[in-house]
Amino acid sequence: MSSLPKDGLVALTWSFTGVAVALTAGRYTIRWRGFHKFQIDDIIHGLACLVLIGYCITYNIAFPLNYKVEFFVAGLSNEVPTPAEMDSYFHFIIAVSATFWIINYLVKFSFLTFYRLIFGVSKKFMIAWWCVFGFTVVTFFINFISVFWACGKAEDLYVIAKCTSPSALKVTARVVTMWCVLNVISDLTIMALPLWMLKGLQMKTGQKIGLAVIFLIATIDVVFDILRTIYTVDGGAIALDTLWDILEPTITVMISALPSYRTLFGDRRKKSTSYKTLDHSGNTRRGDGFQDYELSTSHVSIIGDASKSNVTVDTKRLVG
Numbered sequence: 170m171s172s173l174p175k176d177g178l179v180a181l182t183w184s185f186t187g188v189a190v191a192l193t194a195g196r197y198t199i200r201w202r203g204f205h206k207f208q209i210d211d212i213i214h215g216l217a218c219l220v221l222i223g224y225c226i227t228y229n230i231a232f233p234l235n236y237k238v239e240f241f242v243a244g245l246s247n248e249v250p251t252p253a254e255m256d257s258y259f260h261f262i263i264a265v266s267a268t269f270w271i272i273n274y275l276v277k278f279s280f281l282t283f284y285r286l287i288f289g290v291s292k293k294f295m296i297a298w299w300c301v302f303g304f305t306v307v308t309f310f311i312n313f314i315s316v317f318w319a320c321g322k323a324e325d326l327y328v329i330a331k332c333t334s335p336s337a338l339k340v341t342a343r344v345v346t347m348w349c350v351l352n353v354i355s356d357l358t359i360m361a362l363p364l365w366m367l368k369g370l371q372m373k374t375g376q377k378i379g380l381a382v383i384f385l386i387a388t389i390d391v392v393f394d395i396l397r398t399i400y401t402v403d404g405g406a407i408a409l410d411t412l413w414d415i416l417e418p419t420i421t422v423m424i425s426a427l428p429s430y431r432t433l434f435g436d437r438r439k440k441s442t443s444y445k446t447l448d449h450s451g452n453t454r455r456g457d458g459f460q461d462y463e464l465s466t467s468h469v470s471i472i473g474d475a476s477k478s479n480v481t482v483d484t485k486r487l488v489g
Contacts, residue, residue, distance in 0.1 A: 173412060175236055179229060181412065185419040186225045192426035193218045199429045210282040214425050217275035221422050224268045228415060231261040235411060255329050263326065265414065266316045272418040273352065273390075274309040276425045280359055280387070281305065283428075288366050297365065301358045308351040319344050342402045349398035356391050360384055383428050390424055393417040 193214065200207055228235075238258050240246035250258065281302055288294040317323050321340045325331035363384040367377050397413035 175232055178412060178415070179232060182225050182229060182415050182419075185416060185423075186221065189221060189419045189422040189426070190218060192423050192430075196426040196429040208282075208286060210279045210286065213275055213279040213282060214422075217272050217279065217425065218422050220268060220272050220275065221418055224265060224272060224418060225415065227261070227265055227268070228411070231258075231265075232411075234258055234261065252329070256327060259327050259329065259332060263316060263319070266319070267313060269414065269418055270309065270313045270316070270348075273421055274305070274313075276421045277305055277309075277355060277359055279425050281362075284359075284363050288363065291366065291369075294362070294366055297362060301362055304358060305355050308355045312348050312351055315344050315347065345398055345401050349394055352394050353391050356387055356394075360387050386424050386427060390417065390421050393420055 196214065197207065197211065200211055234250075234254060234257060237246070237248065238250050238255070241248060241250055281298070285295070285298055289298075317326055319341050320326050320328070320332040320337045322331075325337070331337055364381060367381060367384075370377060370380075393413065394417060397410070397417050400413055401410045
């Protein structure tokens with residue numbers, strides 16, 4: 170059985186983490202230059218990035234132990250891990266598994282908050298938003314809490330004999346598969362929210378396609394989650410599952426930062442005014458809201474509520 174070089178895995182870990190941090194810094198720079206303030210989705214994204222750094226530091230510290238255990242289990246090493254090392258290994262696995270879901274769901278909530286700031290004027294959208302938000306919360310708790318039942322029972326979590334038994338391994342495979350299903354469905358429902366609203370936007374087809382591409386960028390995370398699950402359940406080269414465990418959250422954070430960069434390529438030929446006078450019920454007001462989140466380089470009209478009222482959104486850049 171082949172294996173990924175440890176030094177190569179360390180290099181990949183910090184290369185991808187560095188890119189995620191750099192994109193996050195760029196996101197904040199773009200937001201600050203455009204609006205001189207940050208929104209809730211920026212804060213949530215920042216938390217995801219901070220947790221990602223801690224996640225990768227933990228993984229980096231545990232790489233030697235991770236390789237030692239996996240080489241022994243694969244029969245490629247005669248060096249038997251001590252009981253203390255196995256105990257540390259299981260604590261490490263649980264810690265990174267729980268942290269993995271925290272990162273992924275912080276990014277989901279960042280996107281949900283962003284979409285609410287953009288489309289919150291639509292009552293129909295808000296009904297759908299609350300449904301998706303509730304489903305996302307439920308799937309988070311299921312995935313997060315089930316980490317502690319990966320060995321079959323919570324009380325068996327750090328019992329080596331229990332966690333390495335054939336029955337426990339079958340339970341783990343089922344749990345990992347469940348994680349994938351819930352995570353993918355959650356991603357798809359979140360992506361569907363803004364796509365559903367595109368039909369009511371009065372803009373050119375090309376602009377709608379451009380927005381759809383931005384909203385669908387999270388499809389990359391869906392692909393990575395499926396691949397991670399396959400290699401975790403079916404196995405492969407030594408540390409290959411670890412590679413996917415590193416790549417998915419780092420790429421998730423990258424994806425969360427990318428929509429902000431659309432402002433760098435936007436069409437500046439048309440001058441637009443800020444959306445400053447509409448609250449989430451469609452009433453005129455002054456203040457902060459999704460007026461700072463601009464969908465395109467031209468005027469956009471959202472038509473969606475039962476009242477058939479038009480909400481004109483003056484836009485020049487998408488920042489998300």
